Amino acid sequence: MSVKIIVGAQWGDEGKGKVVDMLTEQSDIVARYQGGANAGHTIVVGGTKYVLHLIPSGILHSGVTCVIGNGVVIDPVALMDEIRRLESLGISMTGRLKISHKAHLIMPYHKLLDQLQESDQKIGTTGRGIGPAYIDKYNRSGIRIVDLLDRASLEEKLRRAIAQKNEWFRKVYDAPELDVEKTVAEYLEFDKQIDEYITDTTSYLNEAWRSGKRLLLEGAQGALLDVDHGTYPFVTSSSPTSGGACTGLGLPPTAITGVIGIVKAYSTRVGNGPFPTELNDEVGERLRSEGSEFGATTGRPRRCGWLDLFALRYSAMVNGITEIVLTKLDVLNNFPQIGVCTGYELDGRALKYFPSECGSLERAQPQYQMLPGWNTSLEECRTWDDLPAAARDYITFIENFVGAKVTYLGTGPGREQIVVR
Numbered sequence: 001m002s003v004k005i006i007v008g009a010q011w012g013d014e015g016k017g018k019v020v021d022m023l024t025e026q027s028d029i030v031a032r033y034q035g036g037a038n039a040g041h042t043i044v045v046g047g048t049k050y051v052l053h054l055i056p057s058g059i060l061h062s063g064v065t066c067v068i069g070n071g072v073v074i075d076p077v078a079l080m081d082e083i084r085r086l087e088s089l090g091i092s093m094t095g096r097l098k099i100s101h102k103a104h105l106i107m108p109y110h111k112l113l114d115q116l117q118e119s120d121q122k123i124g125t126t127g128r129g130i131g132p133a134y135i136d137k138y139n140r141s142g143i144r145i146v147d148l149l150d151r152a153s154l155e156e157k158l159r160r161a162i163a164q165k166n167e168w169f170r171k172v173y174d175a176p177e178l179d180v181e182k183t184v185a186e187y188l189e190f191d192k193q194i195d196e197y198i199t200d201t202t203s204y205l206n207e208a209w210r211s212g213k214r215l216l217l218e219g220a221q222g223a224l225l226d227v228d229h230g231t232y233p234f235v236t237s238s239s240p241t242s243g244g245a246c247t248g249l250g251l252p253p254t255a256i257t258g259v260i261g262i263v264k265a266y267s268t269r270v271g272n273g274p275f276p277t278e279l280n281d282e283v284g285e286r287l288r289s290e291g292s293e294f295g296a297t298t299g300r301p302r303r304c305g306w307l308d309l310f311a312l313r314y315s316a317m318v319n320g321i322t323e324i325v326l327t328k329l330d331v332l333n334n335f336p337q338i339g340v341c342t343g344y345e346l347d348g349r350a351l352k353y354f355p356s357e358c359g360s361l362e363r364a365q366p367q368y369q370m371l372p373g374w375n376t377s378l379e380e381c382r383t384w385d386d387l388p389a390a391a392r393d394y395i396t397f398i399e400n401f402v403g404a405k406v407t408y409l410g411t412g413p414g415r416e417q418i419v420v421r
């Protein structure tokens, strides 16, 4: 019996898609627990590139069932796009995709609000309506998948919500109003299209767990973007940390058998917010170009810097990381020296804990240790012993600092470019 959580241990974009795809081979079910179409998981299989936003990356393996859990916020337009795109590539969803009837829907007004609010807040969101959808969820005024099943009640709820939001658009933003009839018609049509996938995923997952199925619980974004434990307010509006897996799927904490932290061999961040190890120089520029660090969802260039082990140790603590998958090690191939941040100084004093407040994080001075690079390609490496000594030392340094073993490491974008420890 195995129920493992996959978490992004940094600011997202650690390469979770490829890892989930790989670990799916040892799984019966892959279940996504939070976020929405703000995520972008890229997997390259046999030269074809797949970018998934909502559907778990496990869908690329035919024998596996994929679940979109109650903690996810679902944009029908993005979901239908994704289903159609995958089906056009020969990947069938029938009987393999299950969507929680408790998941909340992203409505057109959420996307509009997200974009309008950005002009005041400047979080650098993806503009996919994530924050406003979670606001309505916690305000108890959200519309859930289950509401699609009762046409009359859906119409009533939608009309009420759109009237209320339209007032806001008019008064606060002087923005155009949404058409109630058009939106109602669109969502009723959406109901028809996804009807076959809607189910009680909580009961499904609990039965699967109890009958000994192997479950992989997939988080989106990363721990440092968690609404509670991340660099608030520059965070996403959900709980990417491992704790979110239980609430986002309805599985009990006692089911969990391990937490796999996905760690990129250096650091990146998209959007605004503190990033102590950011390098605004030619090294940062090189990390971006060699790592192709451009957002899979928005295409934005990612901010880049050295690996922040101080932040990572905090992330490992909050998530309870039991093993690490280290990704994109090959991006560091040609750096003669590689920096790792082992602590922060604030006003001349070494900090004991990762700061919870953005002002301190903005002012924190990262303390670096420079480690020797390996200056060679990792393309042909398939085992631990194939790796150059400097690469092994780099990995061992990370393990000792963070207190968790690296079990797999990525040496290129392809499915087969993985070293198993």
Ligand code: IMP
Pocket (backbone or CB within 6 Å): 011, 012, 013, 038, 039, 040, 123, 124, 125, 126, 127, 128, 129, 130, 131, 220, 221, 225, 234, 235, 236, 237, 270, 271, 272
């Ligand atoms: P939101 O999730 O669209 O509300 O955006 C909030 C913050 O999370 C912004 O800084 C985004 O750039 C960041 N973010 C959201 N999704 C991802 C992701 O999948 N990878 C990396 N950053 C993300």
